[in-house]
Amino acid sequence: MTFYFTGIRSFPKLWKSNPYLGLGPGHSSLSVFLKDCYGIKNQEKWFSLKTVCPQNTKAMNLLVAKARYVRKKDEGSSKQVSADSHMFAAGAAKKRSQMNPLSKEHVLPPVKNIFQLPTKPLNSEEWDKLKEDFKEKANFENWIISQMIKCHSSVDVAKSVLAWVAAKNNGIVGYDLLVKYLYLCVFHKQTSEIIDVYEIMKARYKRLESGAYTLLIRGLIHTDRWREALLLLEDIKKVMIPSKKNYNDCIQGALFHQDVNVAWNLYQELLGHDIVPMLETLKAFFDFGKDMKGDQYSNKLQDILLYLRNNQLYPGESFAHSIKTWFESVPGEHWKGQFTTIQQSGQCLGCGKTVESIHLSSEEYEFLKEKIMRDVIDGGDQYKKTTPQELKRFQNFVKYHPPFDIVIDGLNVAKMFPKARESQVLLDVVSQLAKQNLQVLVLGRKHMLKQNSRWRKDDMEKVQKQASFFFADNISEDDPFLLYATLHSGNHCKFITKDLMRDHKACLPDAKTQRLFFKWQQGHQLAIVSKHPGSKVTFQHILIYDTVVQTTGDSWHIPYDDDVVERYSYEVPTKWLCLHRKT
Ligand SMILES: [Zn+2]
Numbered sequence: 412m413t414f415y416f417t418g419i420r421s422f423p424k425l426w427k428s429n430p431y432l433g434l435g436p437g438h439s440s441l442s443v444f445l446k447d448c449y450g451i452k453n454q455e456k457w458f459s460l461k462t463v464c465p466q467n468t469k470a471m472n473l474l475v476a477k478a479r480y481v482r483k484k485d486e487g488s489s490k491q492v493s494a495d496s497h498m499f500a501a502g503a504a505k506k507r508s509q510m511n512p513l514s515k516e517h518v519l520p521p522v523k524n525i526f527q528l529p530t531k532p533l534n535s536e537e538w539d540k541l542k543e544d545f546k547e548k549a550n551f552e553n554w555i556i557s558q559m560i561k562c563h564s565s566v567d568v569a570k571s572v573l574a575w576v577a578a579k580n581n582g583i584v585g586y587d588l589l590v591k592y593l594y595l596c597v598f599h600k601q602t603s604e605i606i607d608v609y610e611i612m613k614a615r616y617k618r619l620e621s622g623a624y625t626l627l628i629r630g631l632i633h634t635d636r637w638r639e640a641l642l643l644l645e646d647i648k649k650v651m652i653p654s655k656k657n658y659n660d661c662i663q664g665a666l667f668h669q670d671v672n673v674a675w676n677l678y679q680e681l682l683g684h685d686i687v688p689m690l691e692t693l694k695a696f697f698d699f700g701k702d703m704k705g706d707q708y709s710n711k712l713q714d715i716l717l718y719l720r721n722n723q724l725y726p727g728e729s730f731a732h733s734i735k736t737w738f739e740s741v742p743g744e745h746w747k748g749q750f751t752t753i754q755q756s757g758q759c760l761g762c763g764k765t766v767e768s769i770h771l772s773s774e775e776y777e778f779l780k781e782k783i784m785r786d787v788i789d790g791g792d793q794y795k796k797t798t799p800q801e802l803k804r805f806q807n808f809v810k811y812h813p814p815f816d817i818v819i820d821g822l823n824v825a826k827m828f829p830k831a832r833e834s835q836v837l838l839d840v841v842s843q844l845a846k847q848n849l850q851v852l853v854l855g856r857k858h859m860l861k862q863n864s865r866w867r868k869d870d871m872e873k874v875q876k877q878a879s880f881f882f883a884d885n886i887s888e889d890d891p892f893l894l895y896a897t898l899h900s901g902n903h904c905k906f907i908t909k910d911l912m913r914d915h916k917a918c919l920p921d922a923k924t925q926r927l928f929f930k931w932q933q934g935h936q937l938a939i940v941s942k943h944p945g946s947k948v949t950f951q952h953i954l955i956y957d958t959v960v961q962t963t964g965d966s967w968h969i970p971y972d973d974d975v976v977e978r979y980s981y982e983v984p985t986k987w988l989c990l991h992r993k994t
Contacts (some may be wrong), residue, residue: 470753497954498938500985501978512770528555528562532571535578552576566604567593569789586616597630602619604632607638620652620890621647628657632664638709640664641673659692659928666699687722690730697733701740712737716967720960723926730970731988738967738990745993747915751986757956760966761989769934771902771927777925780898786920801884805892808881812852812898820889821855821910827909828942834859834870839913840907843948852879854892870992880968890963897935905951905953930957933983958983966991 453954486582497503533541541555548554552572559569569592577584579721589608596604606935609627610620619627631640644661647653656679665674674696692716716734719726735748751761758765760791771779804906824840825833829971837853844851853874860882872979890910895905919925938951958970967990 412928417938436533436551446757455548461970472690474638489497498936498951499933499954499982500638501763501972501982502976504979504982505977518705520816528558528564529568530565531748532567533575533734534571534783538572538575553585553587553591556588560591560594560598562600562814566592566595566599566601590626591625593626593630596625600633602630602634605968606636618646621651625654625657625660628660628664632660632667635715637664637668652686655681655686655689656690658686658694659689661691664697666695671703671708687724688821689723693719694726695732697730697737700737704742709741716960716962716969719969723920723929723959725960725984728971728974731969734969735988735990746990748988748990749991750903751989752989753956753968754954755952759801759987759989760954761987762966762991764963764968765956767959767961769856769930769954769957771931771934773902775900775927776931779924779931782842782919782924783894783928786924798884805883805895809896809899813850813880815852815896816849816900818852818893818900818904818906819854819878820893820906820910821859821880822889823910824939825859827939831942832870833865834874836911839942840939840948850879850883851877852896854896855880856885858881858885905935905937907939932957954983965994 418628470917509991511673529537529541533632542551545551545554556569556572556777558564558574573584573588573592576588578811589612593605593608596608605627609631612623612627612740624647628640628643631643641664642662643655644657647657662674662677666675667669678688678692681692692717695711696715703709731750735750738744738746749761751759753759753766757768758764819837819840821837825837828836841851859866860868881892881896883889889908893906893908905909919928933954935953937953940949940951942948960969961967967988969986969988969990971986971988972984978984
């Protein structure tokens with residue numbers, strides 16, 4: 412018998428029974444699956460009936476990572492990574508990792524091909540036969556629809572699976588299958604199907620899990636019934652804080668339907684929960700703003716820019732275009748925007764103005780110093796690797812020396828050039844700095860003083876003549892000593908290490924301190940770019956300007972992320988949007 416599943420409305424029986432709490436065995440993998448396909452956060456303990464199998468998560472993450480890697484590689488080939496002249500430039504870390512043959516990304520196995528999915532709806536006999544071919548799959552129905560999601564199969568084909576399952580099970584279709592079907596409907600923007608599934612779920616279940624809510628919200632915002640998405644958001648709020656994606660969808664729905672007040676209220680609510688909004692949400696306000704006149708809306712958009720500044724966030728390329736377009740659309744203000752870069756001197760190549768300095772004000776410096784002394788050095792785990800006696804010895808050492816200009820992580824610097832002798836590298840670096848009359852402190856380990864092929868005594872004696880030295884026990888961590896000595900010496904003092912000290916950033920107490928640390932690091936960390944035996948050591952220049960959204964009232968300078976450059980969290984963009992008023 413041929414049984415085509417033509418419309419959900421005509422099969423009300425299909426969705427009956429199957430009590431809500433009796434979700435099928437596939438449920439545990441559902442949230443993981445949707446999370447990866449759809450970016451749904453799996454934070455909702457309230458709804459999870461079973462915990463997610465860690466192996467599944469790992470496998471999924473690997474798949475996602477592979478997919479991402481393949482995509483990035485493709486993009487990279489189409490355009491060259493922009494010039495990075497400093498260590499913190501966007502894309503610089505990626506380049507460094509590509510030079511390293513041991514980089515994890517290069518050992519990923521190739522992605523396996525999956526079998527050819529049906530491209531048109533099948534009848535029950537055909538599905539039966541296919542199931543027979545895949546006997547080894549424990550839950551063929553769930554597996555096949557998951558494959559369809561991966562390949563974005565058409566809604567019709569997925570529907571024929573549901574019809575076949577319903578026919579076999581007295582009209583029962585499991586919750587998992589239904590949600591996965593909803594996923595495909597939302598993906599293909601099949602509005603009427605979305606509304607049908609929504610009606611069925613409303614009738615059948617008192618409450619849904621957040622994956623389904625998220626899909627329904629996303630599906631409904633483009634329909635006349637978009638306000639019902641706000642009700643679903645209220646349902647989520649009864650048990651948890653909605654995700655930034657949920658807020659994004661509702662705000663976009665409100666803007667799309669010209670309800671500006673609802674949109675701003677949702678935005679305020681999101682900020683009230685300390686959620687960092689999606690850049691897409693902020694972009695939507697700018698896109699919609701082109702048709703809005705009046706100071707009120709305009710002031711709110713400027714607040715968004717200040718939010719980016721305070722949270723050290725950078726718009727993406729298309730968001731930057733939206734910001735430019737909005738400024739240029741403000742009547743009577745004559746804004747002109749251009750995409751540009753900043754010179755090493757800190758001058759904008761577009762308008763010639765100098766952007767903000769990287770140097771911390773004395774208040775900022777004192778604040779950061781105090782926090783680091785307290786949280787990283789005294790309280791942090793790092794110092795547990797040293798002894799209180801050694802700490803005291805070091806503090807006294809620093810106290811009885813005049814402030815240093817440069818603090819060097821001796822071991823780390825010596826290992827920068829594997830082919831050269833370690834003591835020779837250290838000597839070359841120290842000699843060059845000493846020639847410039849700089850007060851240099853080298854932090855080292857006791858083992859460096861033992862004569863061997865890597866550490867020669869005569870080299871080390873020369874180093875000690877030109878620099879102060881502190882030798883810690885061989886087991887101590889260098890970083891906290893490095894931070895302590897540099898900060899203790901004052902705002903002018905720089906440091907050299909290859910290490911980017913990300914661990915310390917993580918143990919800093921709050922976002923404000925982390926941002927100041929990042930800014931201080933950019934302005935104070937010297938990097939060595941090259942050294943040939945017997946020749947000069949070349950240092951990378953230190954940024955003297957701060958890469959952050961900034962304004963002078965009649966100008967804005969906004970760093971933004973290039974779409975094709977992958978930027979690590981400790982790097983900053985190199986491209987800027989320069990906006991100024993024509994006078
Ligand atoms: Zn400019």
